[in-house]
Amino acid sequence: MKKHLFGITLLSCLCAATQANAASNILVAYYSKTGNTQIVAQEIAQELKADIYEIKPASPYPADYHTTTEQAKEEIKNGIKPPLADALPNLSAYKVIFIGTPIWWGHIASPVRTFVTQGDFQGKTVIPFCTHGGSGIASSQNDIKTLATGANVLDGRCFYGSSATNSATDIEHWLKQLKLKGN
Numbered sequence: 001m002k003k004h005l006f007g008i009t010l011l012s013c014l015c016a017a018t019q020a021n022a023a024s025n026i027l028v029a030y031y032s033k034t035g036n037t038q039i040v041a042q043e044i045a046q047e048l049k050a051d052i053y054e055i056k057p058a059s060p061y062p063a064d065y066h067t068t069t070e071q072a073k074e075e076i077k078n079g080i081k082p083p084l085a086d087a088l089p090n091l092s093a094y095k096v097i098f099i100g101t102p103i104w105w106g107h108i109a110s111p112v113r114t115f116v117t118q119g120d121f122q123g124k125t126v127i128p129f130c131t132h133g134g135s136g137i138a139s140s141q142n143d144i145k146t147l148a149t150g151a152n153v154l155d156g157r158c159f160y161g162s163s164a165t166n167s168a169t170d171i172e173h174w175l176k177q178l179k180l181k182g183n
Ligand SMILES: Cc1cc2nc3c(=O)[nH]c(=O)nc-3n(C[C@H](O)[C@H](O)[C@H](O)COP(=O)(O)O)c2cc1C
Pocket: 031, 032, 033, 034, 035, 036, 037, 038, 065, 068, 069, 070, 072, 073, 101, 102, 103, 104, 105, 106, 107, 131, 132, 133, 134, 135, 136, 160, 161, 162
């Protein structure tokens, strides 16, 4: 019986160690209203075996595109940070944090503004990414640089939202250039 208990204890210690080793110090945090940015985020997380966190606004945006654009325009104009549905993940566990956003009127989406403002990014490497409908990265990188106080914000990448499902190769190349594997 004693031997049996010893075996179980040893096994659970070994499992805990494996989990600790497997823990990633890379986080992919993203907001996505219609799924494009989520596709890119999932690809990055899968490629780097990183943790993933979806930024969710407490009140979802209207289904209607035009209504959303009008609401977003007001939010951007007034610097509004809509409350989020969930608590932030423990950012202190990560060295590198990817932040993904759709481009909204040339800027980061409002829930991302809340996330970046609430989080403590001091000493972190932050890598922005986005999806867009034609404008490219626009001011989104500057938004993140301004809000993520104390972070080293690297050059971000933006992908056409309509091609998100075909971006795997581009994403792979980009990640290789960043040389993050083994972090
Ligand atoms: C409120 C709003 C504003 C947008 N503004 C822009 C813009 O300024 N430039 C652009 O290229 N696309 C713009 N788009 C298109 C989105 O950036 C694009 O469809 C993106 O891939 C959506 O990502 P998601 O599916 O993750 O929400 C806008 C979309 C919305 C809803």
